Amino acid sequence: MAKINKRSWAEPYKMKMVELLKVTTRPQRVKALKEAGFNTFLLKSDDVYIDLLTDSGTNAMSDQQWSAFMLGDEAYAGSKSYYKLEKAIQDFYGYKYIIPTHQGRGAENILSQILIKKGDIVPGNMYFTTTRLHQELAGGTFVDIIIDEAHDPYNEFPFKGNIDLKKLEVLVKKHGAEKIPYVCMATNVNMAGGQPISIANLKELRAYTNKHKIKVIHDMTRVAENAYFIQQREEGYKNVKIKDIVKEICSLTDGCTMSAKKDALVNIGGFMGTNDWDVFEEARNLVVVYEGLHTYGGMAGRDMEAMAVGIKESVGDHHQKARVGQVEYLGKKMEEYGIPIVKPIGGHGVFVDAKAFLPHLTQDEFPAQTLAGEIYIDSGVRTMERGVVSAGRKPNGENYYPKLELVRFTLPRRVYTQAHMDVIAESVASVYARRNKIKGLKMTYEPKYLRFFQAKFEQIK
């Protein structure tokens, strides 16, 4: 007799358009991975069965979005689609003035140039690659002020994205508040494994920064996923709608940058928001140089339309429950198989601890890179290394040896089904079963910068 399962969610949508996948054989995958130098970034997407490389720009749009897409107004100036986007951002996020950009890094570039002066300090809750780079290029220095718990993969603290105000206080005392143009506050901290910040923490941050006249800039690419965790975990928010939590988060900040390719359910696009007219005016002048005129900023009219609809869909309670629920489903399934994963399970992906998975490999044998390759060979599932390869080298040429040596399973939104999740978990389990036989890699080609994108490897015999 069938047992009643604790099936907690089903997708609040059905499929309306599908994209066929190519099913490959193991010999084909062995060959493809070898040709790609054991780097999953260099695989052709055609050879991939389930693509968990990133959740950025890989979302499935809804029929409402596709329908809006067809309404895109491609006028160079004053496009109708721009006004719809502006209104959606004002309505759902509450920022007064917006500057559209082609994607998030375009907004980071402009904001950094306006707010950061040479010699400034930019504190934040953990770095992100492109964000930190733009801060540095503008003459600033990034300082990590995330709580210590964030660096421990097995600490189950519910808000590992929180900011340690004592660390901020130390910076203010050392450099003076005038050297700190803003605190860069990310909602759902990606590099910590998709971990949220709490409203309580954010309120403390707001009070402290108000006192010292420091701005709070919101890196809001996964704000709705963060809001979901607040609803589930923070006292007093159980009955508050995600829509309202998102708005509250934004109201505690002065401006934002957003890569809309994540939460906002589109394939391309981003924006910068601010409540400050002077910042807006400067941004409006700069955006023309880098991105496009301020009423399109490097986006096609149709992409602005799709984003306006996507923003609205992204703050739906049912949507987020299914979204984060699917990530949790995959994580729990892996745990059942005994796979070591980062805890608590984050909002956009599951992070497998490759050091614990392949304890017989030294970090110089690239355990996470090795594991990503083995999973691909086993099932055609593409994942990403987040370990020693991604960390790169110090200025003196030595390797950085990061504490976390992870393989990231990032879930695109609304793309894969529960059956796909099962295939993924089973594949990881089957690799886990033969983990002792797995040999490491050596690097045969290393580009000078951002080596994880293009490095090549060979199996150690």
Next chain:
Amino acid sequence: MSERMRTLTEPFKIKMVEPLKVTAEEYRKEALKTAKYNTFLLRAQDVFIDLLTDSGTGAMSDKQWSGIMMGDESYAGARSWEHLESVVKSLTGMEYIIPTHQGRAAERILYSIIGGPDKVFISNTHFDTTRANIEYTNAEAIDIVCKEADDVASFAPFKGNINLERLEQLIQERGPKAIAAVIMTVTNNSSGGQPVSMANMKAVRKICDKHQLMMVIDGCRIAENSYFVKHREEAYSDKSYREIAQEMLNLGDAFIMSAKKDGLVNMGGLLTLKDKELSVKCQNLLIISEGFTTYGGLSGRDMEALAIGLTEVFDGDYLNYRIKSTAYLGEKLKEKGVPVVWPIGGHAVYVDAKKLYNQIPVEEYPGQTLAVDLYIKGGIRTVEIGSVMFGKYDEQGKLIAAEQELVRLAIPRRVYTQSHIDYVLDVFDDILEMRNQKNGYKITYEPQFLRHFTSHFEPINK
């Protein structure tokens, strides 16, 4: 060049339409007042015929829309990227292909690497964003268009050519080491969309070889240029448009394209290179500011649409329609007595507002006045290319006027029918009746740079 124009039939039919709002003159007066008399600040929905730009405003074909649906949005190694890469490789003959979200990003990446203080760029004419990107690196941008271009009213087949003598001279004066690149803009947008001949390009290549200089082709309208080469340069009359483009692009060391023009798409850009080392540097910058090397800030579907657009644009029937329909508007305007830049270029008609409104002093912006009048009279949106766009102030705050006061009527690709164009011609009858007016405009607000986009104006009533 006096091929008689009969009815010009489009080599396509309409498959999807976008309804237009018809407005009354009183409504438009109000809208313009709200927009501070700057056509850039008008809402697109208040515009009947939008001739502001041909950039990103084209209509895609059903094949392209079908490509949009086929777009592969994978972050790395997407099918759509492979498709685009192979099309661009075969067109340019260049090995290293870098996608960008639009043309200005490609410019910024290349010129920030090869530019810098003490460097000089020489071009037939730098486009405004090109110049801005170059000057941003503290390098110098020098325009040396051919002498024929000085006379805007007379015919010459290739008024976009670079002045070869001046080029040699400048190289002698500055020394080859100081010269970062020679940039050939085809067609030459800032001088009226005029074409560049293959002979001129070959001569530039030779000079660049002699002094070991880099030759960059800024070719967002490379297909339109090929049309003029085929029909005006004898040796090429038997070659296909695509072959001509291939031959021309092969002369360059680098190719930059805003794909929003001849790529027949609404968004996209390209940078292609022959040199591996330089391409690696460009890719590093690309990842920082645009996106990973296999998408560069474009969605998969936009890459797919571009791959198809770059193939469609070289179709002979399309190019014939494109060039002749632009010429139709220009020639008819000339017949009416409207002063236009001659001959008509590929993508736009440029009206000489200084000549048309010769009672309005340049300090009161005759070009802006004409752009305003065209909108009020017919709901037609155009852009001033004159002292609003290029004017500067001297130390006393007096306007240093631009050389010309033009208004550009840019024609979006495959968007408007001949009836629309005939309507524009009718509106010019009203304009001609107003040619003796004396009242221009003054600027009431302007930002620090690129002021034409956001300035505010007020009418002067004498």
